[in-house]
Amino acid sequence: MAQSLSFTVKRRDPEFVKPSKPTPHTIKLLSDVDDQEGLRFQIPIISFYKYDPNMAGKDPVDIIRKALAKTLVFFYPLAGRLREVPSRKVIVDCNDEGVLFIEADADVTLEQFGDALQPPFPCLNELLYDVPGSSDVINTPILLIQVTRLKCGGFIFAIRLNHLISDATGLVQFMTAVGEISRGMNIPSVVPVWRRELLNARDPPRVTCSHREYEQVPDTKGTNVPLDDMAHHSFFFGPTELAALRPLFPSHLQQQSRFEIITACLWRCRTIALQPANDEEVRIICIYNARGKFNPPLPKGYYGNAFAFPVAISTAGKLIENPLGYALELIKKAKADVTEEYMHSMADLMVIKGRPHFTSVRMYLVSDVTHVGLRDVDFGWGKAVYGGPAHGGVGVVPGLASFYIPFKxxxxxxxxxxxxxxxxxxxxxxxxELDILLKNNISQPNKGGLKSSFIISSL
Structure with a gap:
């Protein structure tokens, strides 16, 4: 298994890559959706690439470094620094200081990572080195990139993005542009658009929708997930697993999306596992990309944060005792709440309430990145074997999030x-609990510890 793999990474000293041509020195404001408390963290993404005989003799580090400098001419705010001004507003000081770049070599082949190439990854800190002093979100480089050559001729591209400036869709737009310029294009196929004022609060701000995701819920019973003694496992859901889960729902819900089916099951299994009191409220937040909800749509090339945190809420007792369709209906309703008005109302709430963090008490957050396109980024060596989040839970409150990552x-x-x-x-x-659902037979619970076939990696 990849998780038992041990290898050595030799890194050169970090350097700053700056735009290859002069760019405007100016101040740009983030939107009121961008600079909320819940986005003040770094997103780590990692991609693995096979050796390609057609690229023999070409160095991925050199190619990507040069393409990065050219791409930053178009995405020049990413070469600046974030500053905080009064009212906790965040601005971008576009000063061309550059992004952090690390060149590295590892004494391991891609094949040695094994078939189960997914989080948690071995030696992640070696593959995406946390340069001392770089992980704060204010007054530090917005991007940190490490390109690690492998013994087989493949390589690993790892990137850490300050979430305040972009969401996953925006990050993939940037990575795709680096890939296109790596392959010889002069201009990205999708030109970046700033236009952050489109998601600013109105004047005067007015909250017109219910935003229970930002309720301040006291953790009076100490039910936040403890961060010590944590187990990390990755679970695979393919055609077989989905076919086992769909019949557990009433007929009128069996054709709901894969996301909704799996999310309902995970929410209930996780709630049972954490053993809250029956009368305690439990929550699930389903990250929702709202770009398509605007009329007119947000401009093509908009790379700011444009998603919402819609929440479904139930008492633990009702979630556990009701059929799975109950959880699915709550999730559908939460997603349906997201409209253009909802997004404007959320921006207004940020200004009125001081940019609060979403509620983390008895909360589970899920984010579907299957359609974002991380695996499709091509620097000249073809698509990534794996492209996605570098680990399972990120953010100010670690351990509470799961990503849905495309995987073969x-x-x-x-x-x-x-x-x-x-x-x-x-x-x-x-x-x-999950094993019981997948076997579709509640009379035959799993007695095999953590050896169930749907677990594909552990740490």
Whole structure:
């Protein structure tokens, strides 16, 4: 398994890559959706690329470094620094200081990572080195990139982005542009658009929608997930697993999306595993890309944050005791709440309430990145074997999030890999409950510990 793999990475000293041509020195404001408290963290993304005989003799480090400098001419705010001004507003000081870039070599081949190439990755800190002093979100480089050559001729591209400036869609737009310029294009196929004022609060701001995701819920019973003694496992959901889950729902819900089916199951299994009191409220936030909700649509090339945190809420007792269709209906309703007015109302709430963090008490957050296109980024060596989040839970409150990542298993089946992080004993209960659902037979619970076939990696 990849998780037992040990290897050595030799890094050169970090350098700053700056735009290859002069760019405007100016101040740009983030939107009121961008600079909320819940986005004040770094997103780590990692992509693995095979050796391509057609690229023999070409150095991915050199090619990507040069393409990065050219791409930053178009995305010049990314070469600046974020500053905080009164009212906790965040601005971009476009000063061409550059992004951090690290050149590295690893004494390992891509094949040695094994078939299960997904989070949690071995030696992640070596593949995406946290340069001392770089991980704050204010007054530090907005991007950190490490390109690591492998013994087989493949390479690993790892990037850490300050979430305040872009969401996953915006990051892929930038990475795609670096790839296009790496392959010889002079201009990105999608030219970046700033236009952050489109998601600013109105004047005067007015909250017109319910935003229970930002409720300030006291953790009076100490039910936030503890961060010590945590177990990390990745679970695969392919055609077989989905076929086992759909019949668990009433007929009128069985054709709902893969996301909704799996999310309903995970939410209930996780709730059972954490053992909250029956009367405690539990929440699930489903990250929702709202770009398509605007009329007219946000401009093509807009690379700011444009998603919402719609929340479904239930008491633990109702979630556990009701059929799975109950959870799915709550999730559908939460997603349907997101409209253009909802997004404007959310921006207004940020200004009125001081840019609050979304509620983390008894909360589970899921984000589907299957359609973002991280695997499709091509620097000249073809598409990535794996392209996605570098680990399962990121953010100010780690351990509470799961990503739905496109993945092909050892059998060649396309599906999702979903990293989950829970306290060790809760993880054992979670696996048992999920195994019961997948076997579709509640009279035969799993007695095999953590050896269920749908677990494809552990840490």
């Amino acid at each position: 298993n050892a059998k060649g089946e396309e599906g999702l890999v979903i990293p989950v992080c829970l306290p060790t004993q809760a993880m054992k209960r979670f696996v048992k």
